[in-house]
Amino acid sequence: MLNMIKRAAMDANEASVPVGITFGTVVNDNPLEVTVDQRFILDEDFLIIPESLTKYEIDLKHSHTIIGVGGTATALGDKVIIRTGLEKGDKVILLRVQGGQQYLVLDKVVGA
Template sequence: MYKQLQKIALGTLDASKPSESIVGQVTGVNPLEITVDQKLVLDADLLLVTERVKRYVVSLTHSHIYKDVTPTETATKTTQTALPDVLVIREGLKMGDAVVLQQMKGGQQFVVVDKLVKP
């Protein structure tokens, strides 16, 4: 009886296809494509991308307005523009990147959770 219940429980679990983590490799960027085990190719329609793997840049460009007070006059001036470049916080996904995927329940969609890096 115990074996039969165990078999039924495992069968129910397999039928529901619970979420599982897998590793894939980025094989296309625009549109996004990820290959798992050289046999399963996931296109953009099957992928949900988290903010963590998106390119993120911050513009630090700024200038300041100040008053220059002299004994004869007061003038409003503006400093030169500082830090004209952007600061890249995250590069985003590139060809060849290894990524962690979370297969959604039912197996129809995959969440790109994060990029794997070498220690």
């Protein structure tokens, strides 16, 4: 009986904790999969990815008409990558949302 009461108290305490911090590693970037402490793998369905961790690139191709010269100059330069997004091997900080059904990818870990 005492063990049941202790277990109920522990379960109630865990349920009251809104988030838990953990670390993971990106094992696949398309589709996105993150392994958590080498225990289990989370796929995109369980991850909340902020915009700051998504790939962002801009297209710099453009052309100019030069007045008086009678021609068109085309500036070369395809796409410039502003953010690479999450890639295989990246270490990430995860916040477990209450209930443990979703994880917010807070940021990448660098230098660790």
